[in-house]
Amino acid sequence: MASKINSVRDLDVYQVAFDAAMKIFQRSKSFPIEEKFSLIDQIRRSSRSICSNLAEAWRKRKYKAVFLNKLSDASQEAAETQTWLEFALKCGYINEVPPRRAARYLCGISPEPTRLRSTELRRGSPRHSSPRQATGYSGEGE
Numbered sequence: 001m002a003s004k005i006n007s008v009r010d011l012d013v014y015q016v017a018f019d020a021a022m023k024i025f026q027r028s029k030s031f032p033i034e035e036k037f038s039l040i041d042q043i044r045r046s047s048r049s050i051c052s053n054l055a056e057a058w059r060k061r062k063y064k065a066v067f068l069n070k071l072s073d074a075s076q077e078a079a080e081t082q083t084w085l086e087f088a089l090k091c092g093y094i095n096e097v098p099p100r101r102a103a104r105y106l107c108g109i110s111p112e113p114t115r116l117r118s119t120e121l122r123r124g125s126p127r128h129s130s131p132r133q134a135t136g137y138s139g140e141g142e
Contacts, residue, residue: 008058014051017074020098021047024081031093039091043084049077 008014024047028040057070085097 008055011054011058014054014058017047017050017054017078020081021051024085027094028088031088035091035093039084039087039093043081043088046077046080046084050074050081053077 003010005011009018021044024043028043031040053070053074057067057074060066060070082097085094088094089097
């Protein structure tokens with residue numbers, strides 16, 4: 001049985017996104033100084049924004065449409081982060097970029113978000129025992 005979820009920090013997806021943002025922060029410290037206001041700033045902002053959008057979704061989970069909108073925002077930030085990682089790779093600042101499916105997992109959104117919204121929120125994804133563990137949506141307020 002899955003443990004009780006008391007906050008957004010209890011969600012697997014939030015923990016993965018937070019860890020990824022911290023790894024990106026640490027790794028980007030070694031990027032050239034001329035990238036400070038472009039690549040470094042953008043990649044740090046987008047990776048952190050995944051977590052903040054998940055936190056907002058958690059707080060607004062009582063309202064399904066708003067909840068799903070914030071998950072969509074998290075998905076967009078994950079895609080942006082993936083793009084910045086690809087630039088960092090091409091510039092030679094990193095040696096590898098996580099697979100695209102890892103970026104999609106960061107925000108709990110499959111390649112087809114509408115499928116997730118219509119099925120996984122009801123059933124739970126294969127990786128999680130319940131939709132709440134994956135995304136925190138229970139249809140209830142706090």
